[in-house]
Amino acid sequence: MFEKILINQDRLLSDIQSFGQIGALEGGGVARLALTDNDRLGRDELVRRMKALGLRVSIDPIGNIFGTRAGKTTATVMTGSHIDTVLTGGLYDGTYGVLAGLEVIAALNDARCMTEHSITVAAFTNEEGSRFQPDMLGSLVFAGGMSIEAARSTRDSAGVTLGAELDRIGYAGTGHGPEKIISYYELHIEQGPVLEDEKIQIGVVTGVQGISWTRLTVTGRSAHAGTTPMRSRVDAGLAAMELVTSLSATLKDVPDQLITCGSFRVVPDLVNVVPQRCVLTLDLRNPDEKLLLRAEECLSQTILDIETTYGVSIQTETLARFEPVPFDSCLIDRIENLARDNGYSTGRLCSGAGHDAQMIARLAPAAMIFVPSVNGLSHNIAELTLPDDLCRGTQVLLDAILSSVF
């Protein structure tokens, strides 16, 4: 029997806090938008820490950073996430997964544990998509889903290309990531309230749900709110509201179906004028592609119904459409069992947000581990995961990696 290798909890927590000083905001939280000077400072510190742990660092042309601890073979078990943040982000989204990967390395170093296969800790470029679109760009390029030329041509809202910024901060590398990935584990905060609400310590992530974004433009007829009888109106605002409430009711009992109307604007937006036009967005998500397709069909049917009932015309535009990504069932089972072996409570859930793991899943068996977010908050300076949860997640990550490297 080997003695169980444990993470060093104090070191993990201290490493996370100290990394949070890079790009720290005055009132708390962090700003490390992709490829800004703050992102560079974060990258420099990450590379420094990787080298201090004895990792061989390689940076690929899109700026993904790979730190590898050599095993007997070059086949590698990879873990990682990202260190870029939204404009007013927290200390944990992405960064936690990368630093937990380094703690795994440190714990193995402490234990003088030599592994059969190599272990790679990765930090992917521009995961958030706050500055350059699409999000998860670095892992998408690494997985072969986007050319390096296309990625470098992407512009931020000021018109600056990603390529120019990558060159400027010195992270357009000439290296490359691992060629044979045995499996990929990503540890991440949940960014939602489910684990906390259900008192689950370790979230076993079964996949990333599918997303369907639609912009709807409802056109009616502007009219005087005082002189136009209800029967003579073609009220674009009321029709749009009925569309949203009606579709929400229809989809209420569809398993795991999410529906959000996040943006809703009426024109001319005056108290005494019946709206002439309404522009709104609908965000539909489901882990099951069949159910997501069915939700889209419900939307189409509701549009027809509303057009008939209200006399409006409705144009639609697809803003985004991603199929669900299921994770590897063996890795899912393994994470669940390892978490339970540690005595942690577990629950399976599907990720609501996108993650680098869904891109790496194109190359290798992949899975994710979630830990609870206090109040479900993320993309917010008040983002918080409690120390015990941070440690539990990292221990499961260590155990999962160890289960794959021999």
Next chain:
Amino acid sequence: MFEKILINQDRLLSDIQSFGQIGALEGGGVARLALTDNDRLGRDELVRRMKALGLRVSIDPIGNIFGTRAGKTTATVMTGSHIDTVLTGGLYDGTYGVLAGLEVIAALNDARCMTEHSITVAAFTNEEGSRFQPDMLGSLVFAGGMSIEAARSTRDSAGVTLGAELDRIGYAGTGHGPEKIISYYELHIEQGPVLEDEKIQIGVVTGVQGISWTRLTVTGRSAHAGTTPMRSRVDAGLAAMELVTSLSATLKDVPDQLITCGSFRVVPDLVNVVPQRCVLTLDLRNPDEKLLLRAEECLSQTILDIETTYGVSIQTETLARFEPVPFDSCLIDRIENLARDNGYSTGRLCSGAGHDAQMIARLAPAAMIFVPSVNGLSHNIAELTLPDDLCRGTQVLLDAILSSVF
């Protein structure tokens, strides 16, 4: 038997068109915002026309213009409306009633008709309320509902006081309106689609409906659209939409009830964020005060229901509340009979918009005559009333005034 006095149709139509040149917009329509230079040009022309018809002109301290044709007594039958417009208005809203009054005078002059009582044509200051609030300000002050000091202190959006502008354009008069008003008739375009839809030539206006404006602030909890299960959400936008659609359904069968949600804004208004807050307005109108009160009670009940169902909190603020104003039943009957005597089709309706007549109703028996608006359009450069309708309305006004001056 006297011979029936008829209006001069060509003169009426020509007078309306020529007056529409004052403040004419390039693409059509008129801009004579209250107390601007364009309004002054309109006032100057109106006074010139009044004097040319032999009227004694008096301007009161709030700038209301009164032109009086003397009868044997100083008791007067008054008609009138306003010549200010919205920023991009039409040729008919208000102005038609004033110029029709002058045509009545001209027709009586042509017929050398001496009347027992006097006749006054009035043009009231700042009826539209587009520049200074409240609307119908001039007639409100004349009716004693607002002090001249308070009215002069009102500021436009640039901070300029009404008093300063009144002084600047030279229309802060020292005269006064008639002291004994026998009755008040106001001729106006409908500004809605009812007369046109129902093929009615003369609208017999029974009163002005009551108005209740409420601003609602619905507060929920912002959340990630991908990671927050439906059951964990407090969606301010969806709650607000349900409030509007539900209240609309509840009030659907209440006689003459109007409900409009004209302004609706969600915060933060992002496709993938569950709205944290929603600010919307509700415009409720009914000619019957009891029914309007009942609609307000329905709103209060719906607010409580939505708070319970969605977990949101809802604050309300009353932006405006006016009771319905019923017009004088004798005058209403008289207008209806006179219109029918001319062979015109008639229909009774309640005014959806506010008018100076509702203020003068505080001082004397008052009533209104409506003529059809093409496509129900008003406050719009495409505002139009057909020549035959303009003439029919003016003939009824002449007949109504004649019925009151002997």
